[in-house]
Amino acid sequence: MATRRVAALAGAALLMGIGGGARSTERLGIGRPATQTEIAAWNIDIDRDGRKLPPGSGSVAQGRAVFETQCASCHGSRGEGGAGERLVGGQGTLASAKPIKTVGSFWPYAPTLFDYIRRAMPLNAPQSLGDSDVYAVSAYVLHLNGLVPDDATLDAKSLAAIRMPNRDGFVSDPRPDVKP
Amino acid sequence: MSQDDPKENPSARRRFLAQGAAAAAGILAGGGAPGHGRADEAAPPGIPDWTKAPGADVGSQTYGQPSRFESGIIRNVPKGLKQYISASSRTPLQELDGILTPNGLFYERHHGGIPDIHPARHRLLVHGLVETPLVLTLDDIRRFPSESRIHFLECSGNPGFEAIKAGRTASDLVGLVSCAEWTGVRLATVLREAGLKPEARWVVAEGADAAAMTRSIPIEKCLDDALLVYSQNGERLRPQQGYPLRVLLPGFEGNMSVKWLRRLNVTTEPAFSREETAKYTDLMPDGTARQFTFVMEAKSIITRPSGTQRIAPGFHEITGLAWSGRGKIRGVQVSVDSGTTWQDAALQEPVLTRALTRFRLPWTWDGQPTTIASRAIDETGYVQPSFGDLTSIRGLNSFYHNNAVVPWRIAASGEVANGYA
Numbered sequence: 001m002a003t004r005r006v007a008a009l010a011g012a013a014l015l016m017g018i019g020g021g022a023r024s025t026e027r028l029g030i031g032r033p034a035t036q037t038e039i040a041a042w043n044i045d046i047d048r049d050g051r052k053l054p055p056g057s058g059s060v061a062q063g064r065a066v067f068e069t070q071c072a073s074c075h076g077s078r079g080e081g082g083a084g085e086r087l088v089g090g091q092g093t094l095a096s097a098k099p100i101k102t103v104g105s106f107w108p109y110a111p112t113l114f115d116y117i118r119r120a121m122p123l124n125a126p127q128s129l130g131d132s133d134v135y136a137v138s139a140y141v142l143h144l145n146g147l148v149p150d151d152a153t154l155d156a157k158s159l160a161a162i163r164m165p166n167r168d169g170f171v172s173d174p175r176p177d178v179k180p
Numbered sequence: 181m182s183q184d185d186p187k188e189n190p191s192a193r194r195r196f197l198a199q200g201a202a203a204a205a206g207i208l209a210g211g212g213a214p215g216h217g218r219a220d221e222a223a224p225p226g227i228p229d230w231t232k233a234p235g236a237d238v239g240s241q242t243y244g245q246p247s248r249f250e251s252g253i254i255r256n257v258p259k260g261l262k263q264y265i266s267a268s269s270r271t272p273l274q275e276l277d278g279i280l281t282p283n284g285l286f287y288e289r290h291h292g293g294i295p296d297i298h299p300a301r302h303r304l305l306v307h308g309l310v311e312t313p314l315v316l317t318l319d320d321i322r323r324f325p326s327e328s329r330i331h332f333l334e335c336s337g338n339p340g341f342e343a344i345k346a347g348r349t350a351s352d353l354v355g356l357v358s359c360a361e362w363t364g365v366r367l368a369t370v371l372r373e374a375g376l377k378p379e380a381r382w383v384v385a386e387g388a389d390a391a392a393m394t395r396s397i398p399i400e401k402c403l404d405d406a407l408l409v410y411s412q413n414g415e416r417l418r419p420q421q422g423y424p425l426r427v428l429l430p431g432f433e434g435n436m437s438v439k440w441l442r443r444l445n446v447t448t449e450p451a452f453s454r455e456e457t458a459k460y461t462d463l464m465p466d467g468t469a470r471q472f473t474f475v476m477e478a479k480s481i482i483t484r485p486s487g488t489q490r491i492a493p494g495f496h497e498i499t500g501l502a503w504s505g506r507g508k509i510r511g512v513q514v515s516v517d518s519g520t521t522w523q524d525a526a527l528q529e530p531v532l533t534r535a536l537t538r539f540r541l542p543w544t545w546d547g548q549p550t551t552i553a554s555r556a557i558d559e560t561g562y563v564q565p566s567f568g569d570l571t572s573i574r575g576l577n578s579f580y581h582n583n584a585v586v587p588w589r590i591a592a593s594g595e596v597a598n599g600y601a
Contacts, residue, residue: 027373031320034305034313042305045384045394045445048452083262095467099577106469107458116454119392120292123265126390170461170471175581178573180563 044119050111050160057155058136060143066133067140070122079103079144084123088144091165104145108170110162113138135159255285256351265293266391268335270355273501274483279528279536280330281358283413288420289335289356291455292390295440299424302388304408308446311375318424321408324365324373329407329430330535332359332503334476336433336460336580344567344582345600350486350500353586353598354479357503359536360421362428364409367402376446384451385427388442395436396450397429401474405430405534408441430534431505432474433580435460465575478504478564479583480512480539480556491594493547498525499540504558508532511557512539518551519587525554545590551599553587567600 046052068077074084079102081087090100099105103113118134120126129137139154147162148154222228246253256270268289271281281287288294299318307313335356339347347353371383376399383402387393397406407428410417417423422439429437435455450456450472462470480502485491498516502509508531513522525539539554555564567584587599 027375028324030323030373031306031314031316034307034315038315039305039307039313042443043307043445044392045386045447045451047447047449094463094469095465097577099463099467101458101463103458107454109452109457112452112454112457115394115451116458119394120390120454123263123292123390126292126392169468170457171464171468173470173473173475175473175475175477176560176562178565178569180565180569 044115046111046115046118048109048111050109050114050156053111053114053156053159054131055156056131056135057153058132058134058139059153060136060139060148060150062133063136063138063140063143066129066137070125070129071137074123079141087141091145094166094169102145103141104147104165106166106169108164108167110138110142110147110159110164113141114159253285255288256349256355266291268356270351271358272349272351273355273357273481274350274486274489276483277538279359279501279538280413281360281536283360283415283418283421286358286360286412286418286421287333287335287356289434290389290391290420290439291393294419295389296419297388297424297440302424302442304425304441305443306370306374306446307443308384309377309380309448310371310446311377314374316370318410321365321370321410321425324369326363326365327407328361328363328411329405330359330361330532331428331430332357332534332536333428333434333437334358334479334503334505336435336473336476337582339582340579341571341574341576341582344584344586345598347598348487348601350481350483350586352487354481356434357479357501357536359503360412361414362407362409363411363414364407364425364428367406367408367427368404370408370444371402371446374446379448380446382447382450384443384445384447384453385436385438385441386443386445387422387438387440389440393435393438393440393455394451394453395438395455396447396453397427397436398472398474401429401432429474431476431507433460433476436474460580462574462578462580464578470578473581474505476503476505477581477583478502478506478509478556478558478562480509480554480564481586482514482552482554482588485552485590485596486588487596487598489596491545491590491596493545493594496543496545497540498543498552498554499538500554502527502537502539502554502556503535504556504560504562505534506562507534507559509537509556510559510561512537512554513557514539514541514552514554516541516543516550516552519553522555545594547592547594549590549592551587551589553585553599555585 076082079087087103090102090105093100135154142148253275271285271287304316338354338356381399382396384396409428425441426439427437482500484499502512512525514525515522525541528538531537557563570584589597589599
């Protein structure tokens with residue numbers, strides 16, 4: 001079976017070598033092709049425009065309940081912070097001497113919030129929340145920041161449509177910027 | 181101790197008396213240090229105990245450890261944090277020589293703890309804009325042509341802009357840098373195996389840790405000097421450095437060299453993950469934040485004499501480390517007169533691209549209070565800035581990429597302290 005795989009890859013490499021550019025030549029026949037099922041199970045990347053957001057939806061009210069049991073012990077009931085980071089407030093402080101960087105004041109894209117909660121939160125049990133709970137917690141955190149109303153329900157489309165206050169706050173790297 | 185004392189140990193006393201003339205001659209000739217009036221059996225003319233009986237058996241340590249007398253040379257772990265799942269520990273730079281960091285003292289920065297990964301069960305998935313998405317085992321990855329290179333890794337916030345006033349030791353200040361010889365396969369080789377599609381511009385790397393750490397790497401870096409590494413200083417990666425597989429991006433902020441690598445997603449755009457938007461972006465005084473600030477700019481620090489050490493008047497070799505994410509170190513200048521004049525330090529060969537470089541300068545301290553400092557110049561001509569020059573542009577809230585000169589203040593007592601404190 002392994003031999004057949006290698007032979008198949010070698011054949012593919014030959015075809016690529018003829019038809020493809022420099023980037024797709026010189027295959028060594030190492031590894032095996034991944035199936036679409038395998039890729040779908042592991043690929044949890046969400047882009048900034050939310051085009052890769054999954055099905056499902058969650059309301060602010062649901063999110064408040066999930067947040068209370070899963071998040072509040074570190075982030076505080078209202079996202080004010082504790083052992084975990086502050087999630088709320090700080091809008092208008094970024095240019096001050098004491099900037100407060102939160103989801104509401106600093107994060108440029110709402111879909112990134114879904115991505116991060118789904119992949120890494122809660123800290124003690126990451127990837128334990130279902131997609132609808134992740135939508136719900138995202139909705140609650142955005143609501144605490146005044147970015148969605150109390151009766152909001154978010155899904156792929158409505159989460160992607162949220163314009164974060166600091167969306168245009170990022171610039172590219174100009175270094176070297178300090179002259180001796 | 182009493183066995184070494186001729187007053188209490190008759191045989192030691194006899195030896196001491198018999199060899200007294202030779203010993204006195206040695207002291208007069210400069211062979212003895214002041215204050216060594218008490219005879220130490222291990223020092224001449226005595227013969228140490230460890231010479232007079234066999235030592236421990238071969239193989240008594242099947243994985244060797246440092247001498248028990250070096251048990252204080254350990255990672256610098258901050259005390260009293262709210263949690264240690266997402267935290268860092270620092271290399272004790274002031275205790276080390278040369279340019280290679282022992283694997284057990286390599287700095288740590290984890291965002292979801294240190295996973296305990298079984299190498300036979302670990303997989304790397306390469307997908308996205310490739311001709312053939314691949315699943316690779318560790319055995320597969322070790323079959324690729326391999327390469328070994330010496331490079332530093334440095335955490336982006338080393339230290340934060342405010343923390344520069346609080347650190348006491350060289351480790352406190354810039355201990356989030358370490359250097360190793362890494363072995364692995366070029367990332368370009370693995371991507372070529374999957375077959376990059378022409379529209380590929382970024383590769384999103386993801387860790388198998390509980391943070392599922394995600395960073396986007398520009399394709400130019402992936403096809404240049406990026407490695408996927410499985411070994412560090414000759415042995416397999418330590419769990420703290422990403423066992424069994426990590427990305428290694430020479431000269432880029434350490435966070436991008438994703439540890440415990442399990443997935444590479446080839447894309448047209450960055451992921452804009454939390455770690456490249458909310459974190460690892462540099463907030464400027466005008467409220468904008470710089471994004472994708474990858475390169476760690478040239479930096480240096482004197483590790484000896486350094487903070488909390490105490491020196492006596494007389495000769496000292498000033499030594500330290502310099503490095504640049506843009507290439508080789510061209511030179512290091514040292515000031516021993518509070519920045520009034522600067523002189524060139526000697527660089528220890530080899531001077532390698534994107535590696536720690538050891539510098540040295542002989543110096544005789546006259547006992548007067550002063551401040552010593554080093555500044556690095558890299559092969560692009562870039563000069564390491566003072567903290568004042570750096571913050572005049574970037575303010576005090578950008579947190580990341582602080583590469584300012586570190587001055588050490590030396591008091592009349594010989595105590596060395598942070599020149600910013």
